[in-house]
Amino acid sequence: MPDEHESEDASLLADQIAYYRARAGEYDEWWFRKRRFDRGPDLNREWFDDVAIVERALFAFIEAARPERVLELACGTGLFTRHLAPRVRHVTAVDASPEVIACNRARVEGDNVEYVLADLFAWKPADRYDMVFMSFWLSHVPLGRFDAFWSMVRQALVAGGCAYVIDSAIDPTSTARDHPAPDAGAGIVTRKLNDGSQFRIVKLFHDPASLTRRLAAVGFDATIQRTPRYFIHGNARCGPRTKRPGNAPVAAPSR
């Protein structure tokens, strides 16, 4: 029987899926600073400047690392799939919402994207990829599931492969005007849709230093930076695992 904590966690994660399903048609308003996300010309300019920084850094990374096969976790409506697909040979894009996958398909032209409808907390990769990409997903992974999640990422990578993370830095103006200001500690927030309906979701704000430490503890050598205001971004390279006597796996020291 699941204990009370597990049932609470499962219900929160189910609410999180329901939220993104219901939000699919209005999701992009956040990224393009429309309607409730419009914070006025000055803050919008800071947002778009930070967007340009994370996009340029991603393009430069792909140019240098030349991944061929990319796994995109929680692909959403395609705000990043549209950038990945033309730059790599193949993208496998996973998301739990059929509604956002439909938006993604409509946005991303190209026959090199394969969509997988799956719950990432249950899904296991059957293939290996050169790069695992996730934008604005890690902040929705409860800390209690962090290690298991990164073990799945490791399983999805070829030897020498790497993960790439883009996510939210904590800033009171990053979310909609009618959302409560982000709270660094809580980890659970209430989100509203345009029709006023409310959902509870997980939202954790990782900072570059603590995320780098957490990733080192699960065997990833990460280089994570913060843009001036709104985002964190960077890559995490997967080191080999060594075995302790008694077979308990331990992360290899970072290179």
Ligand SMILES: C[S@@+](CC[C@H](N)C(=O)[O-])C[C@H]1O[C@@H](n2cnc3c(N)ncnc32)[C@H](O)[C@@H]1O
């Ligand atoms: C904040 S959005 C990020 C979307 C996209 N990566 C982007 O940058 O715009 C989070 C995404 O996670 C998906 N999602 C939520 N829970 C999920 C789960 N358990 N398994 C897979 N996808 C999930 C949602 O459907 C949504 O598309």
